[in-house]
Structure formats: C-alpha cells, structure tokens
Amino acid sequence: MNNGSNMKKVSAVVVTYNRIELLKENIESLLNQNTKSLNNIIIINNNSTDGTKEYLETINNKCVKIYHLNENIGGAGGFNYGIRKFIEETTDDFVWIMDDDTIPKLNALSELILASDKIGAFGYLASNVRWINGEFAKMNIPSIDSKNWLEKMDFDNAYPRIKKATFVSLLFSRSIIIKYGLPIKDFFIWGDDTEFTQRISINEPSYFVTKSVVIHKILKNEGSSIFEDSSDKSRLARYRYGFRNGYYTSKKNGKNALAIQWLYIAKTLIKLMFFKTTNRYFKIKMLFKGTVQGFFFNPVVEKLQENEGENDE
Incomplete structure (x- = not known):
C-alpha cells in the first residue's frame, strides 16, 4: 500500500x-x-x-x-x-x-x-x-x-x-x-x-x-421494515430513530418530500393496525415516538477546515 x-x-x-x-x-x-x-x-x-x-x-x-x-x-x-x-x-x-x-x-x-x-x-x-x-x-x-x-x-x-x-x-x-x-x-x-x-x-x-x-453479508436479503421485523422489543426500539431521522430529512428537503414521508407513515400505521404482525402496539408506539421527536429534531451539521490536521506521513 x-x-x-x-x-x-x-x-x-x-x-x-x-x-x-x-x-x-x-x-x-x-x-x-x-x-x-x-x-x-x-x-x-x-x-x-x-x-x-x-x-x-x-x-x-x-x-x-x-x-x-x-x-x-x-x-x-x-x-x-x-x-x-x-x-x-x-x-x-x-x-x-x-x-x-x-x-x-x-x-x-x-x-x-x-x-x-x-x-x-x-x-x-x-x-x-x-x-x-x-x-x-x-x-x-x-x-x-x-x-x-x-x-x-x-x-x-x-x-x-x-x-x-x-x-x-x-x-x-x-x-x-x-x-x-x-x-x-x-x-x-x-x-x-x-x-x-x-x-x-x-x-x-x-x-x-x-x-x-x-x-x-447481512443475514437476510431484505429491506428494513418495522411491520415485518420479528425482533424483540430491545431491537425494535431502534425504529424510533428511523422515523425521527426520516422526518427530519424530509422536512429539510421541502414540502414534496415531507408529503411522501407522511404517506409512508400513514401506510405503515395502517399495516400495523390492521394486518398481522408481532409486537403490534410496541411498534405503533415507536412509530409515534419517532415521528413526534422528528418535529423537534434539529441536529447540527459539523464542518471541518482543511488545515485542521495535516500530519507527517
């Protein structure tokens, strides 16, 4: 090298x-x-x-x-x-x-x-x-x-x-x-x-x-879906990050992106409410928790300067 x-x-x-x-x-x-x-x-x-x-x-x-x-x-x-x-x-x-x-x-x-x-x-x-x-x-x-x-x-x-x-x-x-x-x-x-x-x-x-x-080399070749996920609650709890982060990103990208995000949230909620899934109420809780957190989530985008650290290699 x-x-x-x-x-x-x-x-x-x-x-x-x-x-x-x-x-x-x-x-x-x-x-x-x-x-x-x-x-x-x-x-x-x-x-x-x-x-x-x-x-x-x-x-x-x-x-x-x-x-x-x-x-x-x-x-x-x-x-x-x-x-x-x-x-x-x-x-x-x-x-x-x-x-x-x-x-x-x-x-x-x-x-x-x-x-x-x-x-x-x-x-x-x-x-x-x-x-x-x-x-x-x-x-x-x-x-x-x-x-x-x-x-x-x-x-x-x-x-x-x-x-x-x-x-x-x-x-x-x-x-x-x-x-x-x-x-x-x-x-x-x-x-x-x-x-x-x-x-x-x-x-x-x-x-x-x-x-x-x-x-x-993931275990299964499938996308991440809270509806289909059969993990225990400790792993399902991670989905709140997905809903929070997705809401923030769509909010930042304008009205059309936000509308698409709301449609995704609505479709997911309907599936969780009316179709067979594991840990139904916990999953709904994570959807609501993450989405509400997304309303207020406003993280910092960190930037670096080029002269922040050239080393002798």
Missing part, C-alpha cells in the same frame, strides 16, 4: 460493532485490493464486546489505524468520527466508507478510481452492492430516476446518476467532505446515509459504478 507521488490516495473508513469474524474478512479484502491507491485503513471500533479490541491490537500494519471508542455511538457517530479522522490525520485524496460486514471484491476500489478518472468532478461514487448469493442487496440499491434501470443496465459501460445511497462502499473526495461537512452523528443509526448523500447529490452529480462490486 505504498503509493507513487502522482497516484490518487485513499483512506478506507470501516465502522465495526461486535462482528469480529466479518471484520477480519473485511480487513483482509481491503489489504488485498488490486490497487496501490489504498493508503490508510481507519477502523472505528464502536465499543465492541466480542473480542474485536483484542483482535485489532494484534494487527501490525502501519497503514491500519485503529480507534477504540469508549461507548457505542451508533453507525452515524462512527462514520462521523472516522471521516473526521480522515480529514484531520491524513492527506489522502479520497475516503472510502463501509460497514464491517462489507466485503469488497479485489477490484472494487480500482473500479471506483477508474470511474473517478473518467467522470471528473462528482459528489460521490457508489459501488454495486450484492448479497452473498449474487443478487442485488435490497437494503443498498441506490435511488435512480429511471424505471427498471437494473434490468436495462449495461454493466460494462454504466455510470448512472443517483440521488442517494447507503454507507456500504461509497467514495468521497476530500474537497467534498470539506464543502458539505460530516454525517450527522446525532442520527445514531438509520437515515444518516440518506441525509448525507442527498445533502451532496442535490448540488453535485453523483454516480453508481456498476463494475465496483462489494458483498454485503
């Missing part, structure tokens, strides 16, 4: 929490990327309790920079912290962000770099996220205006414009981070990626890179 002077340099940021075996696989795939552009791997350990800290402390590679947090600040907080470290403690050109259960193909980064060369200026580039069986990962399909674009896609020559994407293999330039700030850490989980990518793509053309493939 040693770079030539003219090569674009990249920091990967990985946020991890209690998925040690997937994290091992993730780090191995990063270290084996078929490009020398990857200059730093920044691991944010969100106070894991499964031996992750002990494992990370065995890594002897100066390119792997490890930060152990004293509390779990959620995915949003973890990405906020990791991207901040990218700006403050490296001079790399791009940041490549992902969860610990993201396993990039060995050419995933080189295809993103190739796309950046071909496209020129961009807000962000999103990889082609697949599930373990090769199907599209349903949680990670980016928002594109064209109907049935997945079926029509020319996967050898395609960089379609996108409006939003998830934090599963996205590439941002240093200048874009400086201009638009960090993900909102107060989101904690859910919706931080939607808000952040929409914040950028509303002004900066952003693209889906079909040949940059990563595998998202």
Whole structure:
C-alpha cells in the first residue's frame, strides 16, 4: 500500500460493532485490493464486546489505524468520527466508507478510481452492492430516476446518476467532505446515509459504478421494515430513530418530500393496525415516538477546515 507521488490516495473508513469474524474478512479484502491507491485503513471500533479490541491490537500494519471508542455511538457517530479522522490525520485524496460486514471484491476500489478518472468532478461514487448469493442487496440499491434501470443496465459501460445511497462502499473526495461537512452523528443509526448523500447529490452529480462490486453479508436479503421485523422489543426500539431521522430529512428537503414521508407513515400505521404482525402496539408506539421527536429534531451539521490536521506521513 505504498503509493507513487502522482497516484490518487485513499483512506478506507470501516465502522465495526461486535462482528469480529466479518471484520477480519473485511480487513483482509481491503489489504488485498488490486490497487496501490489504498493508503490508510481507519477502523472505528464502536465499543465492541466480542473480542474485536483484542483482535485489532494484534494487527501490525502501519497503514491500519485503529480507534477504540469508549461507548457505542451508533453507525452515524462512527462514520462521523472516522471521516473526521480522515480529514484531520491524513492527506489522502479520497475516503472510502463501509460497514464491517462489507466485503469488497479485489477490484472494487480500482473500479471506483477508474470511474473517478473518467467522470471528473462528482459528489460521490457508489459501488454495486450484492448479497452473498449474487443478487442485488435490497437494503443498498441506490435511488435512480429511471424505471427498471437494473434490468436495462449495461454493466460494462454504466455510470448512472443517483440521488442517494447507503454507507456500504461509497467514495468521497476530500474537497467534498470539506464543502458539505460530516454525517450527522446525532442520527445514531438509520437515515444518516440518506441525509448525507442527498445533502451532496442535490448540488453535485453523483454516480453508481456498476463494475465496483462489494458483498454485503447481512443475514437476510431484505429491506428494513418495522411491520415485518420479528425482533424483540430491545431491537425494535431502534425504529424510533428511523422515523425521527426520516422526518427530519424530509422536512429539510421541502414540502414534496415531507408529503411522501407522511404517506409512508400513514401506510405503515395502517399495516400495523390492521394486518398481522408481532409486537403490534410496541411498534405503533415507536412509530409515534419517532415521528413526534422528528418535529423537534434539529441536529447540527459539523464542518471541518482543511488545515485542521495535516500530519507527517
């Protein structure tokens, strides 16, 4: 991972929490990327309790920079912290962000770099996220205006414009981070990626890179749905963040977006009230709690200065 002077340099940021075996696989795939552009791997350990800290402390590679947090600040907080470290403690050109259960193909980064060369200026580039069986990962399909674009896609020559994407293999330039700030850490989980990518793509053309493939090793290939979720109450309670954060983002994006959010809330409420589901009343409580919190939720978008921390590398 040693770079030539003219090569674009990249920091990967990985946020991890209690998925040690997937994290091992993730780090191995990063270290084996078929490009020398990857200059730093920044691991944010969100106070894991499964031996992750002990494992990370065995890594002897100066390119792997490890930060152990004293509390779990959620995915949003973890990405906020990791991207901040990218700006403050490296001079790399791009940041490549992902969860610990993201396993990039060995050419995933080189295809993103190739796309950046071909496209020129961009807000962000999103990889082609697949599930373990090769199907599209349903949680990670980016928002594109064209109907049935997945079926029509020319996967050898395609960089379609996108409006939003998830934090599963996205590439941002240093200048874009400086201009638009960090993900909102107060989101904690859910919706931080939607808000952040929409914040950028509303002004900066952003693209889906079909040949940059990563595998998202989630347990089931399905989207997040409070209606279908059969988890216990402790996990279902997280959905209040989704409703709160979604309401904030739609409110910020104007009347049409807010109307769409209200329609989603109404449809979800009807399903929870009249169709068979587990923990019905608790789920309704989380919907109302999150939505009401969204009325008053007004988090700060943090911005950094370029001179906040160049180090000697």
